[in-house]
Structures are given as C-alpha cells and as structure tokens.
Amino acid sequence: MQQSSTSMTTSDFECFQNYTSSEVFVHQLAGLVNPQDISTIIRNQKQMLQRFEKTNEMLLNVNQLSQSRLSNITEEYKKNSKLLIEMKKDLEYIFKKIRTIKSKMEAKYPEAFEQAKRQNMQNLEETDENDEENINYEQLESIKNIDNIDNDAMEALDS
Template structure:
C-alpha cells in the first residue's frame, strides 16, 4: 500500500511536470534574477543614501550646537549689558535726579514721535511685516537705555 501511494505521487508529479511549459519556467527564473539584481542595486543606493544623510546630519547637528551656544553667550552678554545700563541709570538718577528726569522726559517725547512716524509710514505702505514690528519693539527699548546714561553724562 505504501508503495502504491508513493508510485501514485511520483506519477502525479511527473504528470504535473509535463503540464508546465519549460520555457515559461525559465522566463520566470530569468525575471526573478533580474528583479533580484535591481533590488540589490536599490538596496546599495539606499545604504549609500543613509550613510550620506547620517554624515550630513552629524555636521548639521554640530553646527546647530555651535550656533545655539553662540546665541546663549550673546544672550548672557546682552543681559550683562542691560544690567549695567540699569545700574548706571539708577546711579545717575540718584546723583542727578533733576537732570535725569529732564532727560527721560525728552527721550520719551522723542520715542513717541518715532513711534508716530513709524505708524504713519506703515499705514502709507499698507504692509505689515513681522520683522518690522519686532525690530521697532527693540528700537523702542534701546534708545531709552542707550541715550539716557550718555545724555546724563553730558549734563553732569
């Protein structure tokens, strides 16, 4: 019985093998080898792309860290400068209160005039740029810090 089953299986396989066209099988194998070659090339290109991306990421990461450190140092420097300016303004206001308040009033009038001119120029141009708004904000603060101590020095 076992012999009959194995004989039947062999007969079935031979019959099935004769049904399949050898040319079609060879074409399929050729196409598979061609696709394997293309996939290997694609894989190699992706490996190269990943290596290039990793090296560029490393360079960009180092640059970002360097720029971040520079900005941090600049912020510390600016904080120090503004702290010194506040100290000088406080000292000058204590030593020369009348002259200091007169200078502050003059500076506030000039700041208001500059703000009015900026508003008028923005309205005439009919454009609003975020950079202009942010820079005008810093300009509003800067003159009062910078000009107050120097104009008080001129007075005293």
C-alpha cells in the first residue's frame, strides 16, 4: 500500500522534536491554509468592522437626538397638561359662581327667574332645531373620563 503525500515519515518529524504536539498540529494546519485566502478574509473582516463602527456611531447619534427630543417634548407636555388642568379648575370655579348667582337670583326674584328660564328653554329648543351639530352626551362622558385619566397621568408624572 502506498503512503499518501500528507502522511509523514520519521524524518519529517525530526524538525519538530523540540515542539509540543499542539504546536506541531498548528504548524501542519498552517500549511494547509492558503495565505491569500487568509488575507482576503482579514480584509473583509476589517471592512465589516468599519461598517459596523459607522453604523454604531450613527445609531448613537440617533439615540442622543431622540433622547433630547423626548426630553423637550416631555417638558412641553407637562407644561401644557398643567395649563389645561389650571384652565379646567378656572372653568369649574366660574361655573360654580354662575350656579351660585343663579340660585341667589332664583331666591330673590323667583317669578322673573322662572320667566327667564322658560324663555331660555324656548331659545335653546329653536337653536337645537336649526343646529345640525347636536351635543353628543356620550362624547361628553368620554371627555370626562379622559380628564380623569389625564389627572392620574399628571399625578404619576409629578411623582
């Protein structure tokens, strides 16, 4: 039986006498690999590394920009939410005052108040007949629910 060209003779091992078996294996393996292929692989890896570094840098920039915009928008949202809550409180105060004035007027001038109330109701009915956009009370209830949610959200933001 003929020995293959890759098999080694004892004379081939004489040059590796001072090496360990793992070192001999590495030297043998290095002889099997084409150096040109290795340089091509290394070049491709360097190109990919450069691309990944550029991509990473761009992602970091996008992340910083997003973070700054989020910070700005969060502050603006807090300010606007506080303004809306303040406006709601002001409107509630105004309506409370109007109710107080109405009750005082009703107590002081009951006949005139009833007459004004009837006249106001007639005007409202005429307006409703002519108005294409009637108030949707379900929408008003949903708006109240949204107000409650917004109050809860503001309390969460403040804490």
